[in-house]
Amino acid sequence: xxxxxxxxxxxxxxxxxxxxxxxxxxxxxxxxxxxxxxxxxxxxxxxxxxxxxxxxxxxxxxxxxxxxxxxxxxxxxxxxxxxxxxxxxxxxxxxxxxxxxxxxxxxxxxxxxxxxxxxxxxxxxxxxxxxxxxxxxxxxxxxxxxxxxxxxxxxxxxxxxxxxxxxxxxxxxxxxxxxxxxxxxxxxxxxxxxxxxxxxxxxxxxxxxxxxxxxxxxxxxxxxxxxxxxxxxxxxxxxxxxxxxxxxxxxxxxxx
Numbered sequence: 001x002x003x004x005x006x007x008x009x010x011x012x013x014x015x016x017x018x019x020x021x022x023x024x025x026x027x028x029x030x031x032x033x034x035x036x037x038x039x040x041x042x043x044x045x046x047x048x049x050x051x052x053x054x055x056x057x058x059x060x061x062x063x064x065x066x067x068x069x070x071x072x073x074x075x076x077x078x079x080x081x082x083x084x085x086x087x088x089x090x091x092x093x094x095x096x097x098x099x100x101x102x103x104x105x106x107x108x109x110x111x112x113x114x115x116x117x118x119x120x121x122x123x124x125x126x127x128x129x130x131x132x133x134x135x136x137x138x139x140x141x142x143x144x145x146x147x148x149x150x151x152x153x154x155x156x157x158x159x160x161x162x163x164x165x166x167x168x169x170x171x172x173x174x175x176x177x178x179x180x181x182x183x184x185x186x187x188x189x190x191x192x193x194x195x196x197x198x199x200x201x202x203x204x205x206x207x208x209x210x211x212x213x214x215x216x217x218x219x220x221x222x223x224x225x226x227x228x229x230x231x232x233x234x235x236x237x238x239x240x241x242x243x244x245x246x247x248x249x250x251x252x253x254x255x256x
Contacts, residue, residue, distance in 0.1 A: 017047075040062060164196045
């Protein structure tokens with residue numbers, strides 16, 4: 001699959017990953033272009049988590065090539081420090097740190113001084129619509145607010161590439177929709193490259209420039225390119241939803 005625009009920031013070429021004799025990913029190829037938002041969409045068992053781990057560099061492929069920002073993420077993991085950031089399904093905030101201190105953590109790891117880290121944390125709290133919440137602890141925040149802090153922490157390090165691993169799936173429909181809209185706007189405004197891993201069709205349609213629907217084991221069986229005009233047309237959204245749901249297996253396809 002070719003990227004929509006620009007050079008490839010993420011590239012998988014004929015990637016297979018086996019665990020024993022079982023292939024979680026088989027002959028998977030796709031790219032994410034510079035400044036694109038791409039959704040990797042599939043049912044449970046489609047290899048989405050394995051693909052994410054390959055891109056993060058936590059596991060190597062059994063065969064094929066993975067490149068992130070031009071590097072092998074497994075063999076050259078250190079070269080991606082500060083270039084790649086991840087927001088997970090759970091917020092993973094440290095309970096003993098305030099929201100500001102949680103956002104500052106990644107900056108401190110990169111060696112940013114305390115004053116600059118505190119200033120950047122405040123800026124990102126404002127950007128994710130949490131201004132004034134810097135002194136609150138995670139237990140004082142709702143699930144949606146905690147996820148906003150998690151996203152602020154990921155983006156505060158100014159990464160080239162943002163990975164969203166089921167980042168909205170734990171939230172209720174209204175909160176998830178609001179956060180998806182805000183994150184999409186931020187990512188596009190900042191020109192970040194973003195890969196969204198999800199099993200929810202709504203997430204993919206509302207956020208992505210391209211949707212790659214995975215078969216089992218993970219291979220791209222359908223590519224969909226929603227436009228802003230599509231997203232503004234409820235009838236067109238339903239058509240896209242039905243097309244993707246049919247490819248994913250109908251009843252097992254998730255929406256909310």
